Amino acid sequence: MLGRKSAGATQVQPTAPVPAQTIRFSTPVVETPGIVVVAGFLWRLVRLLVMLPLRFPVAVATAGASALLAYLVGWLGLAVAWTLADVALLVWWRRWPESFKARLARRALAAWRWLWIYRRHWQPVLVVSGLAESYLERQYLPQIRGVTCSAWADRVRVKLVAGTAPAEFEQRVAELAHGFGAPSCRVEVRGARDLVLEFPRRDMLAEQIDALPVPDSPHGIDLAALPVGRCEDGQPWRLRLHGTHVLTVGVTGAGKGSVLWSAVRAMTPAIRAGTAEVWAIDPKRMELSFGRDLFARYADAAEDAVDLLEAAVAAMQERAERYAGRKRVHVPSVRDPFVVVVLDEVAFLTAYHPDRDIRRRAENAIATLTSQGRSVGFCVLAALQDPRKEVLNLRNLFPDKIALRLDEASQVDMVLGEGARDRGADAHLISPDLPGVAFVKLEGSPVPVRVRAAFVTDGDIDYMAGERAAAGVMG
Numbered sequence: 270m271l272g273r274k275s276a277g278a279t280q281v282q283p284t285a286p287v288p289a290q291t292i293r294f295s296t297p298v299v300e301t302p303g304i305v306v307v308a309g310f311l312w313r314l315v316r317l318l319v320m321l322p323l324r325f326p327v328a329v330a331t332a333g334a335s336a337l338l339a340y341l342v343g344w345l346g347l348a349v350a351w352t353l354a355d356v357a358l359l360v361w362w363r364r365w366p367e368s369f370k371a372r373l374a375r376r377a378l379a380a381w382r383w384l385w386i387y388r389r390h391w392q393p394v395l396v397v398s399g400l401a402e403s404y405l406e407r408q409y410l411p412q413i414r415g416v417t418c419s420a421w422a423d424r425v426r427v428k429l430v431a432g433t434a435p436a437e438f439e440q441r442v443a444e445l446a447h448g449f450g451a452p453s454c455r456v457e458v459r460g461a462r463d464l465v466l467e468f469p470r471r472d473m474l475a476e477q478i479d480a481l482p483v484p485d486s487p488h489g490i491d492l493a494a495l496p497v498g499r500c501e502d503g504q505p506w507r508l509r510l511h512g513t514h515v516l517t518v519g520v521t522g523a524g525k526g527s528v529l530w531s532a533v534r535a536m537t538p539a540i541r542a543g544t545a546e547v548w549a550i551d552p553k554r555m556e557l558s559f560g561r562d563l564f565a566r567y568a569d570a571a572e573d574a575v576d577l578l579e580a581a582v583a584a585m586q587e588r589a590e591r592y593a594g595r596k597r598v599h600v601p602s603v604r605d606p607f608v609v610v611v612l613d614e615v616a617f618l619t620a621y622h623p624d625r626d627i628r629r630r631a632e633n634a635i636a637t638l639t640s641q642g643r644s645v646g647f648c649v650l651a652a653l654q655d656p657r658k659e660v661l662n663l664r665n666l667f668p669d670k671i672a673l674r675l676d677e678a679s680q681v682d683m684v685l686g687e688g689a690r691d692r693g694a695d696a697h698l699i700s701p702d703l704p705g706v707a708f709v710k711l712e713g714s715p716v717p718v719r720v721r722a723a724f725v726t727d728g729d730i731d732y733m734a735g736e737r738a739a740a741g742v743m744g
C-alpha cells in the first residue's frame with residue numbers, strides 16, 4: 270500500500286544532498302609580492318608627509334622654523350628664540366586668556382585628542398560597537414573629518430559611510446561614550462553623511478548654581494527667554510514662558526522646585542511692575558507656600574485649586590473675547606498682565622484626588638488653558654513626578670518639557686518626545702547627587718541639551734517676597 274504513488278504526497282528523502290553542498294566555490298589565494306607590500310608602505314609614508322603640513326600647519330611650520338634656525342644660528346640661538354617665544358606666550362595667556370585659549374590652547378588640545386584618543390581608538394571602538402560596514406569582504410569605516418575642542422567638550426565631525434544613517438550612531442551613544450572614555454555622547458546631524466559626536470570632557474554642571482541675579486527694572490526682562498540656570502556648555506539656560514506651556518517632570522527630589530522657583534525669580538521685576546502675575550497651586554503645601562506673598566492668587570486645598578484654575582480660564586476667555594478681531598499678539602501690560610499658573614504636582618488634581626468631579630474639573634480647566642491660553646498671555650507651568658498617560662493624559666498639550674531625573678529609560682521619550690533618548694538624553698541616568706540637572710530641547714534644535722536649574726534658597730524667596738511687598742503690589 271505505502272509503496273504505491275497514489276498513497277499520499279511525494280516523499281522527500283531526508284538524507285538527499287541540498288544543491289549548495291554538492292559543489293563549493295572558493296576564492297583562490299594569491300600571495301602578495303614583497304615589492305607591492307613595500308610600495309604600499311612607501312605610498313602611505315609619502316601621503317603622511319604631504320598631508321602633515323596641511324593638517325597641522327602651525328606645528329609643522331614651528332618645527333621647520335626651529336630646524337632652520339638651528340642650522341643658521343646654532344643651538345644656542347635656537348634656545349634664545351624659544352625662550353623669547355615662551356615669554357610671549359606667557360604674556361598672551363595672562364593678558365588675553367580667552368583669545369589664548371581659543372586660538373592656541375584648544376587647537377593644540379584638539380590636535381592631541383584627535384591623535385591620542387579618537388584616531389587611535391577609532392577603528393576598534395567602531396568595529397566592536399558595530400558601526401563598521403562590510404561589503405564584498407572589505408570593511409568601511411566612517412571617517413573623522415576633524416576634532417575641535419570647546420571649553421567643556423570634544424566635537425568629532427564624522428563623514429558617514431554611504432548607505433548608512435545617523436540613527437545607527439544615535440543607537441550606540443553608550444558604546445561610543447565608554448569606548449572613548451567620555452561620560453556621555455550626543456549626536457548632532459549637520460547634513461547628508463555629516464554628523465558631529467559631542468563628548469564632554471568635564472561636567473560644567475557638577476557644582477550647585479546659586480540663584481541668578483535679577484535686574485531691578487522690568488525693562489529688558491524677556492518673558493520668552495528667562496534665565497533660569499546654565500546649559501552644559503556654560504551658556505545661560507533661558508526658559509520660554511510667554512507663548513508656551515511648560516511641563517517639568519522628575520522623581521521626588523529631582524529638583525522640580527528649583528525650576529519653578531528659578532522661573533518665578535526671573536520674573537520678579539515684571540511681577541513688581543504689575544506686568545506679570547503668578548497664580549500658584551501647591552497641593553503638597555511644601556513648595557510654593559513659602560513665597561505666597563509673591564503670588565497674585567494662591568491655593569492649596571483641592572477645591573480652592575480647581576476654583577483658581579476655573580477663574581484663570583474665565584479670565585483668559587474674557588481677554589480672548591476683548592482681543593477677538595482686534596489683537597493677535599499679547600503684549601504684557603498692567604491692564605493685561607502675563608499670567609503664569611504654576612501648578613506643583615499636577616497629578617494630585619488630575620489623577621490622585623479621590624473625588625471624580627474634582628479630577629474632571631481640573632483636567633478640563635488645564636486642557637482649556639493649555640490649548641487656548643498661549644496667544645492671550647496665559648501660561649501653565651506644571652510639575653509632575655510620573656509622566657505616564659494614565660497619570661496625565663494632557664502632557665502633549667504642553668509644547669515645552671523638562672526632563673529632570675527620571676525613574677525609567679522608557680520615560681525619557683514620554684517626556685521629551687520620540688528619539689530623545691537615542692540622541693543622548695539619559696535623564697534616567699542623572700545622578701541623585703545632582704538635583705536640578707535636566708535635559709531639555711531648546712528652540713530650533715532637535716538635540717536635547719543638558720542643563721541645571723539655579724537653586725533658589727528659602728532666604729532668596731523671603732527676599733523676593735519682601736521686595737514685592739515693599740513695592741506695594743501685594744496680591
Ligand SMILES: Nc1ncnc2c1ncn2[C@@H]1O[C@H](COP(=O)(O)OP(=O)(O)OP(=O)(O)O)[C@@H](O)[C@H]1O
Pocket residue numbers: 477478519520521522523524525526527556654704705706721722723724
Ligand atoms: N537646582 C538645584 N541645585 C542644587 N540643589 C538642589 C537643586 N534643586 C533642588 N536641590 C536640592 O534637592 C532637594 C530636593 O529638591 P526639590 O524639593 O526641589 O525636589 P522636587 O523634585 O520638587 O521633589 P518633590 O517632588 O519631592 O517635591 C532640595 O531640598 C535641595 O536641597
